[in-house]
Amino acid sequence: MRKRNVFYSLFFFLHLLQQASSDVHSISGYFLGSQGLNLPDYMERITVDDVGMYYYDSTMNAEVPCPEWLNTTEGQEHWKDINLISLDNRHRFASSLQSAILQFNLTGSSSNVNVYQGVGRCSLYPDGTLKAVLTHAFNGEDFLSFDIDTKTFIASVPQAVIYKRQREENPVFLEHLTFFYKKTCFERLKILLQHAPAVNMKKVPEVRLFKRTKAGSKVLTCHVTGFYPRDVQVEWVGAGLQSVEEEMVDVLPNGDGTYQTRRSVIRPEENPEEHKYSCVVHHSSVAGNVTKTWEEHSGLAAWIWISLICFFLAIAGTGLLFRRLCKTKDVGI
Structure with missing residues (x-):
């Protein structure tokens, strides 16, 4: 201890x-x-x-x-x-x-x-x-x-x-x-x-959105990084969102003088494709805010495009490397 x-x-x-x-x-x-x-x-x-x-x-x-x-x-x-x-x-x-x-x-x-x-x-x-x-x-x-x-x-x-x-x-x-x-x-x-x-100096935050499953619920995470100075406000906007109570929301250093933080919410299960959820970031380096929007169908669209690309590559017979790419399940969005 x-x-x-x-x-x-x-x-x-x-x-x-x-x-x-x-x-x-x-x-x-x-x-x-x-x-x-x-x-x-x-x-x-x-x-x-x-x-x-x-x-x-x-x-x-x-x-x-x-x-x-x-x-x-x-x-x-x-x-x-x-x-x-x-x-x-x-x-x-x-x-x-x-x-x-x-x-x-x-x-x-x-x-x-x-x-x-x-x-x-x-x-x-x-x-x-x-x-x-x-x-x-x-x-x-x-x-x-x-x-x-x-x-x-x-x-x-x-x-x-x-x-x-x-x-x-x-x-x-x-x-x-x-x-x-x-x-x-x-x-x-x-x-x-x-x-x-x-x-x-002032550095504009980079904002990325991720989705994961936790205890049967769909959790959306807004990861904000690369910003300076340290003071930042991050919030999710959308109908029916629930905060993840046990999540730590500290602002942490990156090691290069900039900072990072994140906020997560639980997304409603019913008809997610009908809703838009946005992460809004307020920081002194930006006039107004930085907003990133998560749309459920955007993930589906990405998978469709990936499948089409794989399909045409397979037809063209471009080799084992592309076939392995098509079989990969862990594709980030």
């Missing part, structure tokens, strides 16, 4: 599921120290609105070069600071990991899987509100958090108390950390929002 939680936690670190709304701008830092995984001992990634800005890990021997688009003196100073903080974080997370392993009495074989994570985020809301958080987790469970107003760490579990005290022994460190989450990170966010070209 513990290993499953560790890998579940690692999955979300690698895929970075953050932004709830495109109206909120955030700079986020993800820090991970690990043991027993085929990964670098330490990894760090910084994103702005889910777009990767910076990556560093313990196998890298040189500083991460400043991108060409960050060509202001202030921006380059921030980038230099990011590199310096990464080196400090690397050593700090090695200590954090070993402290947690010791307090949870998990010392032993080096093949044991243990993961120590940190997430720091500064968010700027449309009304000008600023919000910052810093939390730590060990093996997928809450471990420690930082209260910016009181400049103290809060232990989520008894095993974190010793490490909390160690962190609070250094008042200079606490002042620097507080200043960073009250001011520096917001300045950095504004600079990157202004200069990073990828933050302001």
Whole structure:
């Protein structure tokens, strides 16, 4: 069970599921120290609105070069600071990991899987509100958090108390950390929002419709992918449609900076050929919406055309390859 939680936690670190709304701008830092995984001992990634800005890990021997688009003196100073903080974080997370392993009495074989994570985020809301958080987790469970107003760490579990005290022994460190989450990170966010070209890109969603049978019912699925920014609305329109209650409707990253999601409905069984069902997608990259319509007879028409093509190819005697194509049952529409 513990290993499953560790890998579940690692999955979300690698895929970075953050932004709830495109109206909120955030700079986020993800820090991970690990043991027993085929990964670098330490990894760090910084994103702005889910777009990767910076990556560093313990196998890298040189500083991460400043991108060409960050060509202001202030921006380059921030980038230099990011590199310096990464080196400090690397050593700090090695200590954090070993402290947690010791307090949870998990010392032993080096093949044991243990993961120590940190997430720091500064968010700027449309009304000008600023919000910052810093939390730590060990093996997928809450471990420690930082209260910016009181400049103290809060232990989520008894095993974190010793490490909390160690962190609070250094008042200079606490002042620097507080200043960073009250001011520096917001300045950095504004600079990157202004200069990073990828933050302001928009990509139009691709919409595909599928049908499958589930527990005797016909289920229509609208798969929406390749869009950016993350905020999207997807809905089915048509008579008699029922939602699939157990379906997860999260927006998930594709790995290339774009996102995907899906919505499924149960189609009525009676006279489906008399109805049209449409998936309507609203996204900021499109004026209006993207609409795809499922028509039951469109599937039949596709099968007719396939059968006719196969028939004429067979008559022409064009070879085994085409006959195999005609025998194939798994043809997508």
